[in-house]
Amino acid sequence: MSSNIPTCRWGIISTGMISSWFVADLILDRPDAKVKHIIQSIGASSVQKAQAFAFRHCPKSSPTINGSYEEVYADPNVDCVYIGTPISFHKKNCLDAIAAGKNVLCEKAFTINAQEAKEVFEAAQKKSVYVHEAMWLRHRPMIAKLRQLLYEDNVIGDVFRMSCDFFDRIDIPNLPETSRYKHPKLGAGTLLDIGIYPLTWAFLTLDPNPPDNAERPNVLAAQVHQHGVEVTSSVLVQYPSSGRQGVITSTHMSNKPSNPICRVYGTKGYVDVTGEKPSHPHFFTVYKSKEDHQTFDQGQKYEFLHVGQGFIFEADNTALDIAAGRKESAIMPWKETMRVMELMDEIRKQGGTEYPQDHE
Ligand SMILES: NC(=O)c1ccc[n+]([C@@H]2O[C@H](COP(=O)([O-])OP(=O)(O)OC[C@H]3O[C@@H](n4cnc5c(N)ncnc54)[C@H](OP(=O)(O)O)[C@@H]3O)[C@@H](O)[C@H]2O)c1
Structure with a gap:
């Protein structure tokens, strides 16, 4: 070295x-x-x-x-x-x-x-x-490649929709009182825990703008509560300038895998992202429409080097930023964190999820 x-x-x-x-x-x-x-x-x-x-x-x-x-x-x-x-x-x-x-x-x-x-x-x-x-997902080399294919090479034509689901079964009643999944005062609920990943996939696949100039989408949300915490969220994300839609969901009530973990739909094909969960993508495959506009080719798979969990x-990017004297990450700048937090506030408002900290 x-x-x-x-x-x-x-x-x-x-x-x-x-x-x-x-x-x-x-x-x-x-x-x-x-x-x-x-x-x-x-x-x-x-x-x-x-x-x-x-x-x-x-x-x-x-x-x-x-x-x-x-x-x-x-x-x-x-x-x-x-x-x-x-x-x-x-x-x-x-x-x-x-x-x-x-x-x-x-x-x-x-x-x-x-x-x-x-x-x-x-x-x-x-x-x-x-x-x-x-938000480690944004730093994966896969993300830059996918955005290049979607918005520079337009490999699936005009992107018009995506969907992504994150599931993780949590047995809330049987958890210890100190568990972060158990009480709103500890930030319990799917949206901030796992729903943030489907939301991030929506931002990354529906908006070609860089994160410091991202478009603010409209959101329409519903949430379900059990044991005093939010256990399922469904959110429709829509971009005003393009009409692109994201259908994103998260739940603590099931462990049933959804595969692909994310699908992006375009006018000339679609992309399937495959992996364990939306936080752990492994590869993606681009399927292009055939001339009949009804069927698709066999797909081109894009694989990426796996280093640990990712x-x-x-x-590395954090260390390089600090070494260069930067105060923010270009991949996850402060403005983008604020935008994500504001959108999650709005989703919670529509879904009826409150934290004690909201009233402090
Ligand atoms: N990037 C990812 O893929 C990913 C995955 C999972 C979680 N996360 C995030 O990582 C964070 C921690 O998740 P985790 O599953 O690692 O949490 P965790 O194991 O439940 O807790 C992490 C640590 O926080 C402290 N802690 C936990 N509950 C506490 C309580 N009630 N009162 C005081 N201190 C408490 C303890 O610190 P001490 O060790 O000092 O006692 C504990 O070891 C969350 O923000 C979560 O969203 C990210």
């Missing part, structure tokens, strides 16, 4: 599932890596949790072990703080890290609502630090 590539020393906040996935990808052995990632510091609600996490997930590193998040924010050797806590804690975690002058990569959904996101970005601007919502693309 070349020694003059940028290095990013990460401080990991919390030791749950997503932090373990993220760290697993950071420490992958990559001979052709364009960035060197170092797990510098781990912060958890207890020293024991931080220690167990380091032992299990980064056995070849020797990160600083901390029984609080504050010690990570205060560590002068940390270049970027990764926040992997439930959504309801993101605002506080971001504000605390920013107050300590740290750059931040914070898991999706960025915050509970747009007002919280605004507060975080205002603080980041004042402190002149980098902040980035970790977090490395956003991690």
